[in-house]
Amino acid sequence: MSLRILVCVKRVPAPGARINVTDDGQSVETAHLGFTTSPHEECALEEAVQLTEANGGTVVVLTLGPPEAEEQLRYAASVGAHELVLVPTDGTAWDPQRTATALTEAIEAQEAAGGAFDLILFGNESADSGGFQVGVRVARALGRPIVNGIKGIEVGAESVTARRAVDAGSEVYELPRPAVLGVKEGLNLPRYPTMRGRLASKKAELVTAELDVEAGGQRLVALRQPEEQVSNTELLGDSPAAATAVVDLLEELGVLES
Amino acid sequence: MTVLVLIEHDRGEAPEAAWEGLTAGRHLAESLGCELAAVVAGEAGAALADEIAEYGADVVHVAEHELLGDYGPDAWAETVRQLIDDIEPTAVVGVGTDRGNEVLAHVAARLDLPFVANCLAVQPGDDPDDADEPWALTRVQWGGSLLEDASVTAGLKLLTYAHHGVAAEPADSPGAGSIETFEPTLGDAEAVTIIRDRAVESQGVTLSTAPVVVSGGRGVGSADGFAALEELAELLGGRVGCSRAVTNNGWRPHRDQVGQTGTRIAPEIYIATGISGAIQHWVGAMASKKILAINTDPEANMVVKADYAVIADLHEVVPAISAEIRRRRGG
Numbered sequence A: 001m002s003l004r005i006l007v008c009v010k011r012v013p014a015p016g017a018r019i020n021v022t023d024d025g026q027s028v029e030t031a032h033l034g035f036t037t038s039p040h041e042e043c044a045l046e047e048a049v050q051l052t053e054a055n056g057g058t059v060v061v062l063t064l065g066p067p068e069a070e071e072q073l074r075y076a077a078s079v080g081a082h083e084l085v086l087v088p089t090d091g092t093a094w095d096p097q098r099t100a101t102a103l104t105e106a107i108e109a110q111e112a113a114g115g116a117f118d119l120i121l122f123g124n125e126s127a128d129s130g131g132f133q134v135g136v137r138v139a140r141a142l143g144r145p146i147v148n149g150i151k152g153i154e155v156g157a158e159s160v161t162a163r164r165a166v167d168a169g170s171e172v173y174e175l176p177r178p179a180v181l182g183v184k185e186g187l188n189l190p191r192y193p194t195m196r197g198r199l200a201s202k203k204a205e206l207v208t209a210e211l212d213v214e215a216g217g218q219r220l221v222a223l224r225q226p227e228e229q230v231s232n233t234e235l236l237g238d239s240p241a242a243a244t245a246v247v248d249l250l251e252e253l254g255v256l257e258s
Numbered sequence B: 001m002t003v004l005v006l007i008e009h010d011r012g013e014a015p016e017a018a019w020e021g022l023t024a025g026r027h028l029a030e031s032l033g034c035e036l037a038a039v040v041a042g043e044a045g046a047a048l049a050d051e052i053a054e055y056g057a058d059v060v061h062v063a064e065h066e067l068l069g070d071y072g073p074d075a076w077a078e079t080v081r082q083l084i085d086d087i088e089p090t091a092v093v094g095v096g097t098d099r100g101n102e103v104l105a106h107v108a109a110r111l112d113l114p115f116v117a118n119c120l121a122v123q124p125g126d127d128p129d130d131a132d133e134p135w136a137l138t139r140v141q142w143g144g145s146l147l148e149d150a151s152v153t154a155g156l157k158l159l160t161y162a163h164h165g166v167a168a169e170p171a172d173s174p175g176a177g178s179i180e181t182f183e184p185t186l187g188d189a190e191a192v193t194i195i196r197d198r199a200v201e202s203q204g205v206t207l208s209t210a211p212v213v214v215s216g217g218r219g220v221g222s223a224d225g226f227a228a229l230e231e232l233a234e235l236l237g238g239r240v241g242c243s244r245a246v247t248n249n250g251w252r253p254h255r256d257q258v259g260q261t262g263t264r265i266a267p268e269i270y271i272a273t274g275i276s277g278a279i280q281h282w283v284g285a286m287a288s289k290k291i292l293a294i295n296t297d298p299e300a301n302m303v304v305k306a307d308y309a310v311i312a313d314l315h316e317v318v319p320a321i322s323a324e325i326r327r328r329r330g331g
């Protein structure tokens, strides 16, 4: 059972203690930041690679983003993706409808050229804008079923069994193939690239698919910081002797009874 | 004019989020001067009608169909879409839980309309009757670390409110809550995404409900290093949590991870040891009532933002706290 799997990923900044915004409020200040792929999507990619390692097949990784998103595609190749597709933007944030329309077109073109995908994986939500909808819109446009929040996948001959984590356990869904899933971190433990993987990724073929689609009805006006919780941290000590003060505090908070 | 609220429930049981959604929907209906209606998918939801009325709903639309016995995103979304055709609401709102965002996204995809997820504030246009006038919204990005002021232009507004963004509050005067049943047309296309089965994996307190969470970060140094944290958590009837650095190293399972891509916690006290306090960790922990940071670095973000701190090696401090608790309990 050879599988053809598509994974959609997004390049996002990796901020540390604070997320700063540019003066015009239109984006995150990234001058001093590295970039990464959202944890959900790293797991989507790892799952796709594991599935093709077990069954044979191809992993195609698709991203819509600035030309610099090539970095995330090369990373994907370094951990096992076979084909890379970039839908370039002008670097501005595209709204969810526009993003979904462009991705759908790109996927249809990929399928026309290389065959239908057995499985398409999205991250449950993007790490930055968090619109919670692009995967659903694409699946609907392609006429395929989708379930979100997935932390376990088994691919059968006719169907895909997907496990969704809920507070005390999980819900099980069974979708006919071809299917689309929105996955969450925790699905697996993504591997790190090997030196060989890194070298190979430099040579992996990257297809650029220019697409021009109309904006949707949601528009970003400005980003801003939430009011910061200011706290005057009370120092309880600088040695293990602080245990006395800590337990006094626990007593005071009423969490010590039992 | 009507604001329609999607009531989340699991086979007739409504989570807190359902009441948050009704509260937010009521405020929106008040600002528009219009009717508040609710929709529940499945007969089991009818039992919620009285409580829904307490939150101010005038009408409760109960959708009845054999495919609505359990949750399925397509069955729920198609139900809502058909009700939209019937009652032509101005806005359909839910809460940004897994199910809330999923169903609204499916409704939006069906209608090819915008959907704005996880709003904190919603300001309708000046003329509520003018569908082309944009609404101004504030929503969260980065799981709550950043705010986005946005505008949305659409004949029908589809949105969710951020979970825990509004506190659930019954109405001063309850609504009529009159039940109107309707039977949507659903078939195979909607049946494919209905829950097939369930597995219960943990019982008792979970990370998200624990009164005390004792977390470890990279500073713990190894999987074995968590034994001391386990011991302290157990003495306090709490749970062990961790940072993503820890799950990435395979020291703890992902279900223990606190943060943007992990679990959001709200304990009485959060004890964060060897965790630097990156923003993605912080958003998962910031709802804690009190935070105690144990860290060797007095400048660590976790320490700066915490209510209390101990600046010392966690490997010495954590066992000392457990020992002190045992001493006071006389054993």
Ligand SMILES: Cc1cc2nc3c(=O)[nH]c(=O)nc-3n(C[C@H](O)[C@H](O)[C@H](O)COP(=O)(O)OP(=O)(O)OC[C@H]3O[C@@H](n4cnc5c(N)ncnc54)[C@H](O)[C@@H]3O)c2cc1C
Pocket: A012, A013, A014, A015, A016, A036, A038, A039, A127, B216, B217, B218, B219, B220, B242, B243, B244, B245, B246, B257, B258, B259, B260, B261, B262, B263, B273, B274, B275, B276, B277, B278, B279, B280, B281, B284, B294, B295, B296, B297, B300, B312, B313, B314, B315
């Ligand atoms: C999109 C995205 C989503 C993310 N989601 C999450 C998430 O859900 N949850 C999450 O946690 N992270 C998340 N991260 C990762 C996050 O940015 C940080 O990398 C991570 O939280 C760091 O973990 P840490 O604090 O354990 O490690 P570090 O940042 O390395 O901090 C270790 C701390 O331990 C202290 N220390 C070391 N030794 C000791 C000792 N002996 N005693 C006491 N203190 C000691 C150090 O002073 C330091 O403060 C996400 C990142 C991205 C980009």
